[in-house]
Amino acid sequence: MTPLQRFEEYLKSKGLRNTDQRKFLIEQVFNRHEHFDADQLMEQLPSKGDPSYVSRPTVYRTLREFVDAGLLNRFELDGRSVYEHDYGYPQHDHLYCTKCRKLIEFTSVEIVKIRENVSKLHRFRARDHRFIIHGVCDECAKLRSRDRRQDRV
Amino acid sequence: MTPLQRFEEYLKSKGLRNTDQRKFLIEQVFNRHEHFDADQLMEQLPSKGDPSYVSRPTVYRTLREFVDAGLLNRFELDGRSVYEHDYGYPQHDHLYCTKCRKLIEFTSVEIVKIRENVSKLHRFRARDHRFIIHGVCDECAKLRSRDRRQDRV
């Protein structure tokens, strides 16, 4: 089932309507795989005046629906919401480079085990988790060490 | 070394000044152990008119300094900044109850190992991490199941 089909099922089950804006946003969001925030999505969309223009409030409202429908994942980074594909995409966690703000995905089976063990220990009903490792990626580390060498000259 | 003493060293090393507000906030912050956000701290402080009143901008500025000084840890939750003791407090992660918004601490040695392995694999310089498990705590789960039973009556 494509994301669009899946979303249409979701809308039907909730008695909601499938509008042009929603169809267009599904297309825009699932066309590319990168992580994005509301602002980056807005920039990718046609600007005011274009027939397929979508307003900012609608973008926010629709992103929330995509999350509710299980199409997207949302998490917080530097105080804003970041989205990524969820539907049909394997579970993973992230490395976050604080220099270039790049998100690198990784998978670890152990994480899920730890989550289960800890939850059992605390009688906690786990639904989800966020594991983000902050640091500096290889490229940025190299750039910075080069810069430091140049500074000394 | 007490948090205050440690902070005084930090201020001296940076050529900054130890004001009444800073001393007072250290006291207020390290008096209790719970997690808190800027708003909760403001509520705990004397209100305008009191001689030891501290303004909201100063609270924000000082919290940032406490983080820089290594006294507090900051992380994002539901779009706002949450603080907890860092200085003299062991590394740990959190369970977050989405019903009562309680944060429960847990420790796991394995987390750090995973973090090291993954970082090595991606040539990533890890500095820090955030691992938060979202779900429902035992008390809330009990309350909710009780409520559901009552609903049926």
Added chain:
DNA sequence: TTCTTTGCAAATTCTTTGCACCGAA
């Protein structure tokens, strides 16, 4: 027709900034 959705403008929430005066060293 009915009821949801949209775009606009404005409001909210959390946090930061400019600036004149205050105060620690």
Added chain:
DNA sequence: TTCGGTGCAAAGAATTTGCAAAGAA
């Protein structure tokens, strides 16, 4: 006396909401 610090008011950034008009079913 010299900067750094504070409070005030205002600005910012991200997101949400009220409402009248538009549109799907």
